[in-house]
Amino acid sequence: MPARPSPRPFVTANFAITWDARISTRNNTPATFSSPRDKRRLVEIRAECDAILASAKTIAADNMTMGLPDPDLRATRTSRHQAAYPLRVLLTNSGRINPKLRIFEKTFSPIVIFSTTRMTAPTRHALAPKADLWLHDSPAVDLAAMLTTLRTEYAVKRLVCEGGSQVFRALLLAGLIDELHLTLAPRIFGGRAAPTLTSLAGDYLPQSTNLRLRSMEVVAGECFLRYAICSAALAQSRRDKRD
Numbered sequence: 510m511p512a513r514p515s516p517r518p519f520v521t522a523n524f525a526i527t528w529d530a531r532i533s534t535r536n537n538t539p540a541t542f543s544s545p546r547d548k549r550r551l552v553e554i555r556a557e558c559d560a561i562l563a564s565a566k567t568i569a570a571d572n573m574t575m576g577l578p579d580p581d582l583r584a585t586r587t588s589r590h591q592a593a594y595p596l597r598v599l600l601t602n603s604g605r606i607n608p609k610l611r612i613f614e615k616t617f618s619p620i621v622i623f624s625t626t627r628m629t630a631p632t633r634h635a636l637a638p639k640a641d642l643w644l645h646d647s648p649a650v651d652l653a654a655m656l657t658t659l660r661t662e663y664a665v666k667r668l669v670c671e672g673g674s675q676v677f678r679a680l681l682l683a684g685l686i687d688e689l690h691l692t693l694a695p696r697i698f699g700g701r702a703a704p705t706l707t708s709l710a711g712d713y714l715p716q717s718t719n720l721r722l723r724s725m726e727v728v729a730g731e732c733f734l735r736y737a738i739c740s741a742a743l744a745q746s747r748r749d750k751r752d
């Protein structure tokens with residue numbers, strides 16, 4: 510009998526992109542090119558999830574706290590017996606993360622950091638009172654193991670990845686993304702140094718990813734798309750066969 514796959518949360522991702530698929534400018538200016546309606550959708554998607562995941566780089570670039578500002582969304586969560594705020598999950602391979610970031614000033618929900626043993630002792634020491642640290646003894650965080658930890662230790666059943674593009678790419682390549690929310694903003698940035706959805710333009714993915722459109726809504730020039738990722742299911746079934 511094939512071994513049971515490790516449990517992991519359902520992983521959705523949420524990005525705003527320009528019509529030329531940029532998620533930011535070459536200067537990594539904060540992601541403010543989409544509308545207030547898109548920002549509202551972002552928090553609605555967060556509200557449906559047990560955890561929010563982003564890289565330490567994106568948290569710093571966007572000065573994010575990963576909150577849920579609308580009390581109605583929090584009330585809906587508590588009526589579903591969920592915590593008022595989703596768990597906040599940060600990712601860095603190098604362990605370079607500034608303990609003075611604004612996110613650490615907000616204590617509305619626990620923060621969990623996945624990194625490697627490359628994180629320096631002073632950084633570990635500074636972060637330990639503010640977050641749970643999971644340090645993998647490998648050059649990079651084992652993303653599948655990270656998701657299993659989130660499922661088994663923190664009861665995360667649904668997680669939203671909010672970027673950035675390198676993190677999305679790594680999860681996609683590992684077959685760990687199930688769904689994608691894309692907001693197509695009516696903007697064109699251009700520029701080779703501006704990150705696209707799957708990191709900097711020019712680097713091929715080893716294989717293409719098939720998406721199945723689940724919904725599409727056009728509001729005031731912006732297009733809100735929701736896709737199921739077919740390849741994640743395929744990768745999972747391949748892993749099952751191999752096991």
Ligand SMILES: NC(=O)c1ccc[n+]([C@@H]2O[C@H](COP(=O)([O-])OP(=O)(O)OC[C@H]3O[C@@H](n4cnc5c(N)ncnc54)[C@H](OP(=O)(O)O)[C@@H]3O)[C@@H](O)[C@H]2O)c1
Pocket residue numbers: 523524525526531532533534536537538539540564565566567570571600601602603604605649650652671672673674675676677679680704708
């Ligand atoms: N438009 C949108 O919806 C949206 C969403 C999110 C972000 N953004 C924008 O995107 C820009 C940042 O995106 P980005 O692609 O340059 O960077 P990113 O994906 O946010 O972060 C890259 C960093 O994440 C860490 N990382 C990458 N892969 C990893 C893995 N497999 N495991 C663990 N850590 C990993 C590495 O950090 P270490 O070097 O520390 O190891 C890497 O330097 C910002 O400007 C932000 O504003 C836009």
